[in-house]
Amino acid sequence: MNKSEIISGTANPTPVAVSVSKLEKCYQDAAGGRQILDGLSLEVKGGQMVAITGPSGSGKSTLLNIIALIETADAGFVQLDGQQVADMGEPQTTLFRRRRIGFIYQFFNLIPTLTVYENIVLPLQLNGIADRGRADSLLKSTGLFERKNSYPDLLSGGEQQRVSVVRAIVHQPPIVLADEPTGNLDDESGGAVLDLLRTARDQGAAIIMVTHSETAASVADRRYVLSKGKLNVFSSAQMSLVR
Amino acid sequence: MILVLISFLREWYRHPVQLGLSILGIAIGVATIVAIDLSNHNASDSFKKSNSLLNGLATHRITGGVGGINQSVFTWLKVEMRIYDATPVIEARVVIVDDGQSVKLLGVDPLSDRRIRSLDSNWGMNSVSAFPLFVSPSTQQRYANIVDSGLNLSFGGSNKTFTISGILQSDSDVLDNVLVTDIAAAQVFLNLKENISYVDLRVNQEELERIQSSLPLGVYLTDLNSKNHVEGEMSRAFQTNLEAMGLLALVVGIFLVFNTVSFQMLRRKGLFALLRVLGLTHTHLFALLMAEAFLLGLVGTILGSVLGVLLSQVLYGLVTNTINTLYFDLARQAIEVPAFTLLKAMLLGIGASLLAVVYPAWTSRRQTLTTQLSHHSIPQSPLVSIRSIWFAIVCVLMAIGIILLGSSLQSAFLALFLLIVGMCFPLPFILSKIAAFIETANAFVSRPWVLMGVRSIRENLSRTGLAAIALSVAVATTLGVSLMIDSFRYSVDHWLNNYLRADIYISSSQSDSATISPMVLEKLSGLDNVVSVSRGSRSAVQSNLGKVDLFVLDTELPGFKGFQIKQGDNKGLWNKFRNGNAALISEALSSRMSLSPGDAIRLNTDSGFVSFTVAAIYFDYSSEHGVITLHANSWRRYNSAIGYRSAALYLKPNAGISVGETLDQFERDLNQNGILFARSNRALKQSVLKVFDQTFEITGILRLLTILIAISAIVSALLCVQLERRHQISILRAIGFTRLDLVRSTQIHTGVIGLVIGVFSLPIGIALCTVLINVINQRSFGWSMQTILSPSVLGQSLSIAIVSALVAGVLATLHLRKFDIAHNLKRD
Numbered sequence A: 001m002n003k004s005e006i007i008s009g010t011a012n013p014t015p016v017a018v019s020v021s022k023l024e025k026c027y028q029d030a031a032g033g034r035q036i037l038d039g040l041s042l043e044v045k046g047g048q049m050v051a052i053t054g055p056s057g058s059g060k061s062t063l064l065n066i067i068a069l070i071e072t073a074d075a076g077f078v079q080l081d082g083q084q085v086a087d088m089g090e091p092q093t094t095l096f097r098r099r100r101i102g103f104i105y106q107f108f109n110l111i112p113t114l115t116v117y118e119n120i121v122l123p124l125q126l127n128g129i130a131d132r133g134r135a136d137s138l139l140k141s142t143g144l145f146e147r148k149n150s151y152p153d154l155l156s157g158g159e160q161q162r163v164s165v166v167r168a169i170v171h172q173p174p175i176v177l178a179d180e181p182t183g184n185l186d187d188e189s190g191g192a193v194l195d196l197l198r199t200a201r202d203q204g205a206a207i208i209m210v211t212h213s214e215t216a217a218s219v220a221d222r223r224y225v226l227s228k229g230k231l232n233v234f235s236s237a238q239m240s241l242v243r
Numbered sequence B: 001m002i003l004v005l006i007s008f009l010r011e012w013y014r015h016p017v018q019l020g021l022s023i024l025g026i027a028i029g030v031a032t033i034v035a036i037d038l039s040n041h042n043a044s045d046s047f048k049k050s051n052s053l054l055n056g057l058a059t060h061r062i063t064g065g066v067g068g069i070n071q072s073v074f075t076w077l078k079v080e081m082r083i084y085d086a087t088p089v090i091e092a093r094v095v096i097v098d099d100g101q102s103v104k105l106l107g108v109d110p111l112s113d114r115r116i117r118s119l120d121s122n123w124g125m126n127s128v129s130a131f132p133l134f135v136s137p138s139t140q141q142r143y144a145n146i147v148d149s150g151l152n153l154s155f156g157g158s159n160k161t162f163t164i165s166g167i168l169q170s171d172s173d174v175l176d177n178v179l180v181t182d183i184a185a186a187q188v189f190l191n192l193k194e195n196i197s198y199v200d201l202r203v204n205q206e207e208l209e210r211i212q213s214s215l216p217l218g219v220y221l222t223d224l225n226s227k228n229h230v231e232g233e234m235s236r237a238f239q240t241n242l243e244a245m246g247l248l249a250l251v252v253g254i255f256l257v258f259n260t261v262s263f264q265m266l267r268r269k270g271l272f273a274l275l276r277v278l279g280l281t282h283t284h285l286f287a288l289l290m291a292e293a294f295l296l297g298l299v300g301t302i303l304g305s306v307l308g309v310l311l312s313q314v315l316y317g318l319v320t321n322t323i324n325t326l327y328f329d330l331a332r333q334a335i336e337v338p339a340f341t342l343l344k345a346m347l348l349g350i351g352a353s354l355l356a357v358v359y360p361a362w363t364s365r366r367q368t369l370t371t372q373l374s375h376h377s378i379p380q381s382p383l384v385s386i387r388s389i390w391f392a393i394v395c396v397l398m399a400i401g402i403i404l405l406g407s408s409l410q411s412a413f414l415a416l417f418l419l420i421v422g423m424c425f426p427l428p429f430i431l432s433k434i435a436a437f438i439e440t441a442n443a444f445v446s447r448p449w450v451l452m453g454v455r456s457i458r459e460n461l462s463r464t465g466l467a468a469i470a471l472s473v474a475v476a477t478t479l480g481v482s483l484m485i486d487s488f489r490y491s492v493d494h495w496l497n498n499y500l501r502a503d504i505y506i507s508s509s510q511s512d513s514a515t516i517s518p519m520v521l522e523k524l525s526g527l528d529n530v531v532s533v534s535r536g537s538r539s540a541v542q543s544n545l546g547k548v549d550l551f552v553l554d555t556e557l558p559g560f561k562g563f564q565i566k567q568g569d570n571k572g573l574w575n576k577f578r579n580g581n582a583a584l585i586s587e588a589l590s591s592r593m594s595l596s597p598g599d600a601i602r603l604n605t606d607s608g609f610v611s612f613t614v615a616a617i618y619f620d621y622s623s624e625h626g627v628i629t630l631h632a633n634s635w636r637r638y639n640s641a642i643g644y645r646s647a648a649l650y651l652k653p654n655a656g657i658s659v660g661e662t663l664d665q666f667e668r669d670l671n672q673n674g675i676l677f678a679r680s681n682r683a684l685k686q687s688v689l690k691v692f693d694q695t696f697e698i699t700g701i702l703r704l705l706t707i708l709i710a711i712s713a714i715v716s717a718l719l720c721v722q723l724e725r726r727h728q729i730s731i732l733r734a735i736g737f738t739r740l741d742l743v744r745s746t747q748i749h750t751g752v753i754g755l756v757i758g759v760f761s762l763p764i765g766i767a768l769c770t771v772l773i774n775v776i777n778q779r780s781f782g783w784s785m786q787t788i789l790s791p792s793v794l795g796q797s798l799s800i801a802i803v804s805a806l807v808a809g810v811l812a813t814l815h816l817r818k819f820d821i822a823h824n825l826k827r828d
């Protein structure tokens, strides 16, 4: 039994979507090497949402980037949807990301030259999914349908973030990664974003969300704190440490 | 994939200025290459066409000295050699009195000429004039109103009225500057007695050998098809210049295209990374970008080709004008666009565009997506690296190696290319260091706009670096060429001052072939105030090393002092020159035939081959082929008579009579018929320098063109940077930068770049000039010259760089006037 199973307590029949262990990541800068991740392990199953908090600069985004296969760890194992990513090369990693990962950024990162609708359809198109029904229904349920032909820069921050969440889940990826998805939003917009994520979880996606927001974290099934390169189960005592 | 494509297209649609600038950048690059290529090609093509039309089927030409040959040579060819495809020709420059135009008069024998040329005409079957004239259709039209009374021609002071008796059929305008008459009329009009200019013939190998073995003395056979013949007529200085400028255009053009496309790659880096994160594979993205670059390259190349063809019309006109005034009557033709030029343009335009995609795509493979996604890190350009210094050193060393080891002109050009590009390469690195230095210095005054200005230099070097290199290549090359021409002119001027010691120079007014009659020569010394007269005759003779130009000079010590000796013992030289068999040879001849003092050269005289000793080598810019100078005393020993073609008068100094008065006296007493042409020392110098300046006029225009193109490169790069900085600018505006602050910081940005390019180009230009003078000119002409670093030329190139950068800055800040801060703040 590994550490995360101890943490999650019970053995669950649903498959493990994300499993990382003994991750090491070190960045070189002027002052020398800085160990950001130091033997970090985490396991998330389909239909689970975990929230990660931690001080700024502790390596939360780095961890998400590694899981999203847009950065590599120095050492350790990453297993996604039952596949060892170490065995994958280019373009397999890209194809994997395209199909099975949705990513939400703090600063939206929508493609400015595509309309709202086109931004959302893009993942479907990349994955060869002809059915646009899901895009439409998601747009309607998020109240963005009227704006579907607008360009992102004409949308408010909250609207942009909803679009970027929809873009991340429209092709029903088994893994959704969110980096402070509500960080720039008011409570109402943030609530809408969390609703979307919850829906995705209920449909079986494994969700890892980095957040500083108590409201957002409370939606999660489990909460961790990233500090000194490792994940620790959240407790109120640590909470005060973070603050 | 469709959406990815759409996102690409919309990106362009949203940034029409960027798209326009990219296409324009490629187009200008291609246009330069095409224009210079076309004007060079067409000039040499019309040169060849003119030549072949005038030479017809002739394979060889029999010529004599500059005075032509006796007509008996033609008889000898026909009767004794049994060569039937041969025709005698008289050629001279005459003036149409009615409008003062100078044209070529050809005297031909209609009967035999048909076997060589197809100057189709009925040869005036209905004409009864003793002086018939056959002209091209357009000439006939031009003089239609005076045709009835006939055309007045003037040569050597004598006039004659010719009757237009027939029209020459030709679809080219080669014949527009040519008048044809029959050979007898020409002989009489030009007062040639029994002489003709040359005989054109068509012979096979067997006949050729037959003629060669029994060629009379003083008569030479030239191969009309040999490359030397064609090239020999057009100045090599001129051609070398065009070639060098063509090479420069190529370099700058490629830089421009590459810069343009790679800029657009960098600009959209974030978009590409985003698409990759969403799952677009590297291969897909690469294919898309290649397709895009191909399209951009294609459109740019097509546009550039059209632009280039238009531009070449202008250039071609200039080139042919220069050639016409200096060397040869050129047929002006409609610009011909050879497929090869277009192919080359395509290859370069599209090739450079594709290359500009391959490089960043290849490097981004090794970067993590996270670094590519981050907008705010300073992009690491490979240009901004200490390695660029090493690259420069390697290039310079290679150039030096090539110069030392190679001896051909091509290798010298290669070295030149390596030198320019290599030395300009570290510019971005140096710029970044200087910007960092200013930033540190600014810490003491802490003006935020200075900080932003120099900071944006560093931030944007990956975008502006190549354009900066291109501008410095252009400025440095221009500087190098200007310095070279300046030094050249100075050396020629200096040489003329020393060489031309006499007060008055006399030669035939119309043709070099005419000799001055001995009677006139006698009388020259009788003119008031004349102390001494020297006489000279320049003609071609056969030597053991091939044909050489011989200058036979009958002079006293003052004339001899005009020779600036480069190599050889000066002591007792005058004595050896006047009394022994000592020859002086010009620098060009010495390097062309590798002759040094002490060597012997054998010349064909009336008494067979005679050996002369090279006593000294002197500086001389009068001929690229080189000259051998002998005193008349030496030459007379082996030849019956010397026909002098020029004379120089030395006047008594401070005699109270001006040069003008002696000139007047000469015209009045000895030159009533205007056969001779007398000029004062000053007038002769001026006319030589005028020819010099004309030769390099076209280079000046090409230089200007290159500079303009390089400036447009830097302007468009800075403009793009400015457009791309919108987000940053909006943040700056939001936190309190005034518009003036932004303008200032932009001017700091561009001004520093301009200043650095200007200063940086100085040593490169000087190095270039050194190579041009000491290697290229040496190898192509064998002329050595002093290197003159004129401050005005240096200052000029410095100001070109600075002004162009500042103009770029002004253009780049124009858009700030209606800048929407809130809007730009939101979009990143």
Ligand SMILES: Nc1ncnc2c1ncn2[C@@H]1O[C@H](COP(=O)(O)OP(=O)(O)OP(=O)(O)O)[C@@H](O)[C@H]1O
Binding pocket: A027, A028, A029, A036, A054, A055, A056, A057, A058, A059, A060, A061, A062, A063, B371
């Ligand atoms: N490419 C990089 N090179 C060097 N250092 C990096 C790089 N990317 C991140 N870092 C450093 O790694 C550390 C962790 O970065 P990361 O972005 O993962 O932090 P974070 O926990 O997401 O912080 P925040 O809550 O502020 O977003 C930071 O100190 C950052 O400076």
Ligand SMILES: [Mg+2]
Binding pocket: A060, A061, A062, A179
């Ligand atoms: Mg982060």
